[in-house]
Amino acid sequence: MAKSENIYLIGLMGAGKTTIGRLLAKSLKMPFYDSDKIIEDLTGVDIPTIFEFEGEVGFRDREQKALAGLTKLTHVVLATGGGAVIREENRECLKENGFVVYLQCSVDRILERTKRDTQRPLLQTDNPRAKLEQLLIEREPLYLSCADYVVDSGTLQSKAAVKNILQRYRDL
Numbered sequence: 001m002a003k004s005e006n007i008y009l010i011g012l013m014g015a016g017k018t019t020i021g022r023l024l025a026k027s028l029k030m031p032f033y034d035s036d037k038i039i040e041d042l043t044g045v046d047i048p049t050i051f052e053f054e055g056e057v058g059f060r061d062r063e064q065k066a067l068a069g070l071t072k073l074t075h076v077v078l079a080t081g082g083g084a085v086i087r088e089e090n091r092e093c094l095k096e097n098g099f100v101v102y103l104q105c106s107v108d109r110i111l112e113r114t115k116r117d118t119q120r121p122l123l124q125t126d127n128p129r130a131k132l133e134q135l136l137i138e139r140e141p142l143y144l145s146c147a148d149y150v151v152d153s154g155t156l157q158s159k160a161a162v163k164n165i166l167q168r169y170r171d172l
């Protein structure tokens, strides 16, 4: 076991990082952190409000600061935001300090899971499919460049994805 025994989940919005991260932490009796939630708690407003007042750059600055702190912790499960891999500084922190699991998920499945969502500002557009397809093209190489392990969270139900990750983590 290396990289301070941390598990970091990365992947597009709606891939299941928060859901699977919470279940993983429960199974392993490890503390669970979600960088989106930490940012909201520290700011005192929700993510759409941060985007509205500070733009995406303001949110990314807050995200970078949060990830710099969270990746100093040891023995935790961390669900990141979907765009955590955009900045190189974040990618380095993630790769250096934890076992990074990419939850790979198709755009169709994400659309099904997020169709009634109002909390993901990047999807509040007339054409969320086109937006997700564009994000996947931009980000897939970044997710893969950080990942120690890839799980298909589009096909696997949450519990099966957790089982799969636990098997790999326990073999480390």
Ligand SMILES: Nc1ncnc2c1ncn2[C@@H]1O[C@H](COP(=O)(O)OP(=O)(O)OP(=O)(O)O)[C@@H](O)[C@H]1O
Residues within 6 Å of the ligand: 011, 012, 013, 014, 015, 016, 017, 018, 019, 020, 036, 079, 080, 081, 082, 113, 114, 120, 153, 154, 156, 157, 158, 159, 161
């Ligand atoms: N493996 C899965 N199978 C079925 N449904 C899932 C799975 N993972 C997540 N879901 C459902 O999809 C929705 C989005 O999941 P979740 O919030 O965990 O995604 P996320 O990756 O944390 O997204 P974000 O990057 O926006 O924070 C939730 O309603 C959740 O119940």
Ligand SMILES: O=C(O)C1=C[C@@H](O)[C@@H](O)[C@H](O)C1
Residues within 6 Å of the ligand: 012, 013, 036, 047, 080, 081, 082, 083, 084, 119, 120, 121, 122
């Ligand atoms: O994919 C993204 O860029 C985002 C995903 C969410 O987790 C949030 O971090 C925010 O809505 C931005």
Ligand SMILES: [Mg+2]
Residues within 6 Å of the ligand: 017, 018, 019, 034, 036, 079, 080, 081
């Ligand atoms: Mg989440």
